[in-house]
Amino acid sequence: MTTPPAAGSTSLPRSAARALLGAFMTLAGVGHLTFQRRAFQAQVPTWLPVNKDAVVLGSGAVEIAFGLAMLSGARRRQVGLALAAFFVAIFPGNVSQYVSRQSAFGLDTDRKRLIRLFFQPVLVAWALWSTGALTGERGARRGRAH
Template sequence: MTRTVDPPTTLPRTLARVLLGSFMMFAGVGHMTFLRRDFQAQVPMWLPLDKDFVVLASGVVEVGFGAALLALPRQRRTVGWVLAAFFVAIFPGNVSQYLTHQSAFGLDTDGKRLGRLFFQPVLIALALWSTGAWPRRRR
């Protein structure tokens, strides 16, 4: 069985991937420790799960994504697609925080909470671009 290896990456993509991986690990640890209550504010009320469980589980997942971004360069495209899907999946929590006027992470006004919504597409694009998952234009 022949295994396809991702082509070499560029320095900017590698730096972005390392930065994103480090950010994911930091956020994941924050979910499980000092940012736990803030992250609970983003769990939608309609989600039929315990908020603390959701925050802890997503923290574990985020640490895993961070580690995968940093330690699995051969699977970087797959990690990029799955991470982008994760960012899409957690977006309703950001919308819920805006709609329910929940203050967390210094997002204590509707304007700040609304601005946060526009950051999620940036994370999705960064996950795809930094891992090479975003299809390159063919010349």
């Protein structure tokens, strides 16, 4: 009789969701550095006292690192927690885009920009769920080893 997998990120749906999010993050990061650089600048809050391009380039590099980390599957829980925190940290940029009515990524109406705000919690949940960050996977794995 086989033991069911721990309530962590080793199931096929979680692994697939983690890989999809990793690919999405990698592509978004590359976009920051290349073909969507200007569009991402529209999300940098005007009140942030930093060069917009520097923020976009830096966040692009971070997104590529997160994407590759998600794809590698190493240290899943830690990566999931850090990525969720990153999504929370960049949320003010999404709010700023809505408040300042900046059009980017096809978000050219207030309604579209508002709807987009509700997807950030989905990304947070996706990062946490797909990596098993909140399931206590480490403890479950330890318990099986004994």
